[in-house]
Amino acid sequence: MSWSQILDSHMASRSRLSQEDAVVLYRDAPLHALRNAANQRRVEMNGNKQVTYLIDRNINYTNVCTINCQFCSFYRPPGHEETYTQTLDEISHRVSELESIDGTRILMQGGVNPDLGIVYYTDLLKSLREKHPTIDLDCFSPIEIEGIAEVANLSTLEVLTHLKDAGMHGLPGGGAEMLVESVRKDVSPKKGSPDNWLRVMQEAQSLGLITSATNVFGFGETIENRVEHMSRIRELQDSSLADYSNGFTSFIAWPVQLENNTYGKRNRGRNKFELGAGPTEYLRHVAVSRLFFDNIDHIQASWPTMGLAIAQMALLGGADDAGSTMMEENVVSASGTNKIQASELELQDAIVRAGFVPRRRNSRYEHLETPSPITKLSELASPPPSQF
Numbered sequence: 548m549s550w551s552q553i554l555d556s557h558m559a560s561r562s563r564l565s566q567e568d569a570v571v572l573y574r575d576a577p578l579h580a581l582r583n584a585a586n587q588r589r590v591e592m593n594g595n596k597q598v599t600y601l602i603d604r605n606i607n608y609t610n611v612c613t614i615n616c617q618f619c620s621f622y623r624p625p626g627h628e629e630t631y632t633q634t635l636d637e638i639s640h641r642v643s644e645l646e647s648i649d650g651t652r653i654l655m656q657g658g659v660n661p662d663l664g665i666v667y668y669t670d671l672l673k674s675l676r677e678k679h680p681t682i683d684l685d686c687f688s689p690i691e692i693e694g695i696a697e698v699a700n701l702s703t704l705e706v707l708t709h710l711k712d713a714g715m716h717g718l719p720g721g722g723a724e725m726l727v728e729s730v731r732k733d734v735s736p737k738k739g740s741p742d743n744w745l746r747v748m749q750e751a752q753s754l755g756l757i758t759s760a761t762n763v764f765g766f767g768e769t770i771e772n773r774v775e776h777m778s779r780i781r782e783l784q785d786s787s788l789a790d791y792s793n794g795f796t797s798f799i800a801w802p803v804q805l806e807n808n809t810y811g812k813r814n815r816g817r818n819k820f821e822l823g824a825g826p827t828e829y830l831r832h833v834a835v836s837r838l839f840f841d842n843i844d845h846i847q848a849s850w851p852t853m854g855l856a857i858a859q860m861a862l863l864g865g866a867d868d869a870g871s872t873m874m875e876e877n878v879v880s881a882s883g884t885n886k887i888q889a890s891e892l893e894l895q896d897a898i899v900r901a902g903f904v905p906r907r908r909n910s911r912y913e914h915l916e917t918p919s920p921i922t923k924l925s926e927l928a929s930p931p932p933s934q935f
C-alpha cells in the first residue's frame with residue numbers, strides 16, 4: 548500500500564501499525580501529513596491542553612566505565628587521571644539543592660565502574676531515601692545493573708531487588724540506543740545485547756519499578772532498524788502490561804551527538820546526511836513513534852539535543868511532554884551539545900509559546916500542583932514570536 552492508503556486506513560480504524568507499514572510512513576509520507584496524524588493521536592491519548600514537565604536533577608555519580616561506547620565522551624577508563632566517583636555526602640548535597648528549587652526526582656546514572664560493590668549502591672540509596680524522603684530516586688540503567696551483577700556475582704533480578712529494597716523507585720531507560728544487534732555491535736560492542744536490555748527492563752517492570760524507553764538514532768542505520776527498535780519496545784510493553792500491569796511510562800528519542808567522541812571522529816568526512824539527524828528527521832521520528840506506540844502513553848520532546856524551538860514543534864506533532872529541567876547534565880553535553888539545563892520558567896515559556904498550558908508532573912506522570920504557572924501568551928516576559 549502507499550503511504551496515503553496506510554495513513555488513511557490507520558486513522559480511520561486506529562488499527563495497530565505493522566512494522567512494514569510504519570517503514571513506509573517513515574520513508575514516504577510528507578512530514579506535514581505525519582505530524583497532523585500524530586497530533587490527532589496525541590490529542591486522543593493525552594488531550595490538547597496541557598504539556599507536562601518535571602523538575603529534576605541529573606547526578607552522574609561516577610565517570611569510570613569499562614564499556615567504551617564509541618559515541619560517549621563522558622566516561623573515563625579505570626585508572627585515568629580524570630576519573631571521579633562522588634561520595635554520599637556530595638550526592639546528598641546535590642539532592643538538597645534540588646529540594647531547594649522544589650524538585651521531585653533525581654536521575655542518577657553513571658558508568659560501569661568495576662570498583663563499586665553493591666554495598667556502595669544500597670548504602671547510597673538507603674541514605675538518600677532517609678535524608679530526602681520526598682525525592683523520587685530514578686537510578687542507573689540496564690548496563691549498570693549488569694555491571695553491578697557481575698561484580699556482586701548476583702543475577703540482575705537479584706540486584707534490582709536489592710536496589711528496590713534500598714529505596715530505588717525507577718530504572719530509567721538509558722543505554723538502549725538502537726536495540727538492533729548489528730548497530731549495537733558497531734557502536735557499543737562491549738555493551739549488553741538488545742535482549743539483555745529488554746530482559747533487565749522486564750525484570751524492573753516485574754518488581755513494580757518505574758521505567759521509560761529511550762532511543763538514540765542516527766548511527767547510519769536504516770529506517771527498518773529504527774522501526775525494529777520501536778517494535779521490540781512495543782512487544783515488551785504488551786507483555787509487561789499483561790503480566791505486571793506495569794510498563795514503560797514514555798518513549799524518548801534523540802539523535803546521536805557526534806562531537807568530541809570516537810564515533811564522530813571515525814566517521815568524519817562521511818556524508819552529513821548519513822549520520823545524526825536534523826530537525827525534520829527528528830520530527831518525523833517523533834511523529835512515527837506516536838503513531839506506532841498505541842500502548843505507551845507519553846512521547847517526550849527532546850529539547851536537550853534539539854533545542855527548545857524544535858521541541859516546541861515536536862509538541863505540535865505527537866509529543867505531549869517537555870521532559871525535565873535537567874539541572875547538571877554531563878553525559879550528552881560531553882558530546883558537544885551546548886549547556887543542557889533549563890529553568891522551570893524557560894520550560895513554561897516554551898510550552899506556552901507552543902500553545903499549551905504547562906503542568907508539573909512526577910516521574911509516574913502524575914500531575915502535580917504547578918505554582919504560579921504561566922498560562923497565557925500575554926503573561927510572558929517578552930512578546931510571542933509571530934509564528935505562534
Ligand code: SF4
Pocket residue numbers: 612613614615616619620621622657658659690
Ligand atoms: S554510554 Fe554509558 S556505558 Fe557507554 S561508555 Fe558511556 S558511560 Fe559507559
